[in-house]
Amino acid sequence: MLQLIKFFKNNSVFFLFVFLELIAFVFIIKSHSFHHSKYLNSANALSGSLLNKSNQISNYFKLSTQNETLAKENELLKNKLEQTTYNPDNQQTNTNTPSKYTSISAKVISNPYFKRNNILTLDKGSNDSIKPNMGVILSNGIVGITLKVSKNFTTVLSLLNSQTKINAKMQKSSHYGSLAWDGNDFTEVQLMDLPIQANIQIGDTIMSGGKSVFFPEGIPIGTINDFSINNKSYTSIKVRLFADFSALDHVYVISNRFSEEQIKLESESIDE
Amino acid sequence: MNSTLLKYGSLIFLLPFLQVSIFNNILLLDYINPLFYIIFVFVFPLSKNKTNLLLISFLLGICIDLLTNDGGIHAFSLVFIAYIRLFFLYVLTGKNDSDLDQLKISKLSFPILFIWISLLTFIHHFIVFYLEQFSLIRFDNLLLKTFLTSLLSIVLIIFGLQLFLKKKSNA
Numbered sequence: 001m002l003q004l005i006k007f008f009k010n011n012s013v014f015f016l017f018v019f020l021e022l023i024a025f026v027f028i029i030k031s032h033s034f035h036h037s038k039y040l041n042s043a044n045a046l047s048g049s050l051l052n053k054s055n056q057i058s059n060y061f062k063l064s065t066q067n068e069t070l071a072k073e074n075e076l077l078k079n080k081l082e083q084t085t086y087n088p089d090n091q092q093t094n095t096n097t098p099s100k101y102t103s104i105s106a107k108v109i110s111n112p113y114f115k116r117n118n119i120l121t122l123d124k125g126s127n128d129s130i131k132p133n134m135g136v137i138l139s140n141g142i143v144g145i146t147l148k149v150s151k152n153f154t155t156v157l158s159l160l161n162s163q164t165k166i167n168a169k170m171q172k173s174s175h176y177g178s179l180a181w182d183g184n185d186f187t188e189v190q191l192m193d194l195p196i197q198a199n200i201q202i203g204d205t206i207m208s209g210g211k212s213v214f215f216p217e218g219i220p221i222g223t224i225n226d227f228s229i230n231n232k233s234y235t236s237i238k239v240r241l242f243a244d245f246s247a248l249d250h251v252y253v254i255s256n257r258f259s260e261e262q263i264k265l266e267s268e269s270i271d272e
Numbered sequence: 273m274n275s276t277l278l279k280y281g282s283l284i285f286l287l288p289f290l291q292v293s294i295f296n297n298i299l300l301l302d303y304i305n306p307l308f309y310i311i312f313v314f315v316f317p318l319s320k321n322k323t324n325l326l327l328i329s330f331l332l333g334i335c336i337d338l339l340t341n342d343g344g345i346h347a348f349s350l351v352f353i354a355y356i357r358l359f360f361l362y363v364l365t366g367k368n369d370s371d372l373d374q375l376k377i378s379k380l381s382f383p384i385l386f387i388w389i390s391l392l393t394f395i396h397h398f399i400v401f402y403l404e405q406f407s408l409i410r411f412d413n414l415l416l417k418t419f420l421t422s423l424l425s426i427v428l429i430i431f432g433l434q435l436f437l438k439k440k441s442n443a
Contacts, residue, residue: 013322017355020330024344024351027334031343043274047339054293112296112340114303116405117343155341160407183405184413 038240048109048153051121053101055109065250074137101216103137103252113245116183118158120144125152131218135214135254136257141221141243142166143213143251153233154253160186169209170198170220176209179221179239186245188225198234200224206239213259281328287312288335295428296340302371303417306425309336309346311432313354314389322355342374342404343422349399353358353392364388378437389429394422 006013106128110121124130134158136143144158157164159181166179168191177194188262191206204224210217220242227237256262273391287309312332316325333347336382340346362368366386367375398418405414 013326015321016326016350020326020351021348024330024333024348027337027344028348029343050289050292051340054297057293111341114299116401121341164336183410213377263350265390 002075007143038185042157048121048123052123052153054109055115055123062247062249065247070124070250076139077152095218100257102257104130104255105250106130106136108248108251109153111245111248112188113158113160113248117162118144118155118160119147120158121144121250122154123152124253125150125154129150129255130253131255133214133259134256135212135256136215136251137219138213138243138248138251141241142208142215142219143243143248144180146253159189160243166215167209167212168206170194170200171205171207171220173198176211177237179206188238188240189236191224191239194234194237196232196234198227200237202226212254213262215254262270275279276317277324280312281311282302283312283315284328284332284335287332288339291336291394292339298424300424301420304420304424306421307346307397307400307427308428309424310353310393310425310431310442311429311436313350313392314377314429314433316354318358318361318372318377320369320372320427322358325354345403346399348403349396352399353396356395357388357392360391361388377433386426386430391434392424393426393429394418397422406427 055228077167088109104124106122106124108120109123112118120136120143122130122136122192130146130149132146134146134147134151142159144156144161144164145157149156159166159179160183163182164180167176168179175195175198177191177198179189179191181189202224206221206224208215208217208219208221222239222241223241228235290308291307295306299305309332313325313329316328319325329350330347333350334344336342336346336350337344361375362371364387365375365380377385398414401421419431
């Protein structure tokens with residue numbers, strides 16, 4: 001017994017080393033299953049406000065590009081507004097029922113797009129009625145899904161993450177596939193599980209599919225850049241994104257009024 | 273001892289702040305992002321008892337992880353190089369535990385300091401990027417990223433070290 005104690009005493013630093021490494025390793029494993037990572041994320045007041053401050057400084061250098069993007073978006077929205085006002089075909093749409101989706105605008109304050117597994121931080125949180133599992137979009141693309149929410153900050157599981165799979169479809173036919181990122185190039189994602197019947201061509205547009213509860217249908221995502229066919233199925237369809245992930249700034253968090261209802265119903269149906 | 277502990281303990285707050293507000297905004301070729309905070313392992317006084325170094329390294333790593341949403345990657349790799357730093361120094365200088373009193377980081381010759389920092393930085397960066405992608409697919413990419421990022425980190429750390437050691441000798 002005495003020898004055992006002596007052994008531990010002599011090697012106490014080594015045991016401390018192993019102990020600390022084990023704790024760190026547990027944190028790493030936990031962070032890989034995102035929905036269980038409660039401990040270390042930047043949606044806490046201290047981290048959030050530091051990221052916010054540092055973002056404010058670098059913000060001044062990006063103002064002109066931000067203005068340009070917002071102006072473009074304004075133009076697009078104005079055009080859409082005019083079309084809906086003057087187009088007699090659209091009068092059948094029932095304007096009395098409120099839309100299924102509402103959007104909350106937020107700013108990206110941390111965007112490490114150079115990493116393999118990207119998690120963004122937004123400057124709004126539960127005070128602005130953001131909840132976990134909401135879609136985050138741009139006018140020209142999908143950004144990700146909200147993960148953790150604190151009072152004033154939110155973390156977002158980016159499309160550029162090995163954990164993300166997002167339902168998408170072809171614009172011309174309604175064949176579905178799912179988008180994932182291989183970690184190579186932040187301007188390109190991969191479209192998988194697309195049936196051979198889709199008959200794709202380079203330049204075809206990919207949009208969000210209506211099958212996920214997070215995103216409205218029909219948000220443009222990107223165009224097909226390259227693909228190959230092997231054994232009568234598509235392998236490695238590359239999709240060039242419309243959105244520039246290196247310059248994310250103003251994004252919209254989409255809240256689906258019926259998402260909880262839909263998820264609950266779907267999980268109940270599976271259980272039975 | 274307590275005052276040195278306080279002094280180096282305060283780096284737990286200073287280094288993450290510098291890393292997030294300055295060094296995370298440095299981005300060459302869209303993916304080379306220097307990890308400056310590991311300078312901590314190179315400025316902490318050499319001592320036979322590693323307990324303090326390991327504990328502060330762990331806390332510093334956790335702070336970086338909190339800010340970058342990396343789980344425990346930085347804590348893991350920083351504790352690792354903190355544990356092996358003395359061993360590497362012994363190998364490079366040919367000294368051992370009994371000569372530790374004569375060894376001071378500020379008194380090291382530049383080539384030895386450079387090799388010491390380079391080796392540890394490379395090991396640290398390799399662990400970080402490996403844990404980030406969690407697989408050895410595209411090993412060449414992993415090595416290239418490690419190598420290029422290490423180069424930038426090493427240059428910044430050596431500059432930082434000069435500043436830090438100069439200030440210390442003036443005081």
